[in-house]
Amino acid sequence: MMQLYDYVLSGSCYKVRLFLSMIGKDFETIPVDYYPGGEHKTPEFLEINPLGQIPVLRDGDLTLRDAQAILVYLAGRYDTGRTWYPEDAETQGQIAMWLSFAGGEIMNSSAARLHDMLFYDFDIDKVRAAARAAFRVLDDHLTEREIDGADWIVGDAPTIADIACFPYVALSGDGGIPLDDYNAIRRWIARFKTIPGFTIMPGIHAN
Numbered sequence: 001m002m003q004l005y006d007y008v009l010s011g012s013c014y015k016v017r018l019f020l021s022m023i024g025k026d027f028e029t030i031p032v033d034y035y036p037g038g039e040h041k042t043p044e045f046l047e048i049n050p051l052g053q054i055p056v057l058r059d060g061d062l063t064l065r066d067a068q069a070i071l072v073y074l075a076g077r078y079d080t081g082r083t084w085y086p087e088d089a090e091t092q093g094q095i096a097m098w099l100s101f102a103g104g105e106i107m108n109s110s111a112a113r114l115h116d117m118l119f120y121d122f123d124i125d126k127v128r129a130a131a132r133a134a135f136r137v138l139d140d141h142l143t144e145r146e147i148d149g150a151d152w153i154v155g156d157a158p159t160i161a162d163i164a165c166f167p168y169v170a171l172s173g174d175g176g177i178p179l180d181d182y183n184a185i186r187r188w189i190a191r192f193k194t195i196p197g198f199t200i201m202p203g204i205h206a207n
C-alpha cells in the first residue's frame with residue numbers, strides 16, 4: 001500500500017492527506033517526529049529525502065518528495081476522471097503556475113506559523129508581510145473568478161491547484177495572519193470544505 005511520511009501538524013503533508021481522501025485512495029502513514037525530534041534531518045531520513053523535508057510518498061518503487069509533485073503524480077495516476085489535473089496544456093500550465101505559488105509565496109504563511117508555533121527563528125514581520133502579499137494576489141484572482149461565475153482557482157471544478165493552496169491559507173491564523181481583509185479567500189475556504197472527502201487537521205475545522 002502507498003506510504004506517506006507524515007507529520008500531523010504539517011500543512012504540506014495535509015495537502016497529500018486531503019487529496020488522497022478526496023479521491024478515495026487508501027494509504028498508510030509513517031509518522032515522522034518532526035518536532036521536537038527533528039527526525040527529518042537524521043541520516044536515515046536524508047537517505048529518503050536529501051532535502052530533509054516532509055511529505056514524502058512511496059508508491060511501489062517510486063519515491064517522491066514535494067507536496068506539489070506528489071499531487072501531480074497522484075492525480076495523473078489515480079484520478080480516472082482526470083478532473084483534478086485535466087489533460088489540456090493550457091489548464092496544466094495554469095495549474096503549474098498555482099502549484100508553484102503554493103510551494104513558493106504561500107509558504108511564507110508556513111514560516112510565520114513555524115515561528116509562532118514551533119519557535120523557528122524567522123523574521124516574523126517579513127514573512128507575514130510576504131504572506132499577506134501572496135494572499136492579496138490569490139484574493140484578487142478569486143474575486144475575478146467569482147465575477148466570471150467560477151468557484152475555483154483554475155477551471156470549473158476543484159483541481160490540485162486548490163488543494164495545494166488551501167492548507168497554509170486556511171492555517172494562516174496560526175501564524176498571526178487573520179483573513180479578515182480577504183473576502184474572496186474566505187468564501188473559497190467555505191466552498192473548499194464542502195468538497196466530498198474533505199478532512200480536517202489541527203487548526204482547520206469542518207466549518
Ligand SMILES: N[C@@H](CCC(=O)N[C@@H](CS)C(=O)NCC(=O)O)C(=O)O
Binds near residue numbers: 011
Ligand atoms: N517543497 C516542499 C516543502 C515542504 C516543507 O517545507 N515541509 C516542511 C514541513 S511542513 C519541512 O519538512 N521543513 C523542514 C525543512 O525545510 O528543513 C513541499 O512543498 O512539499
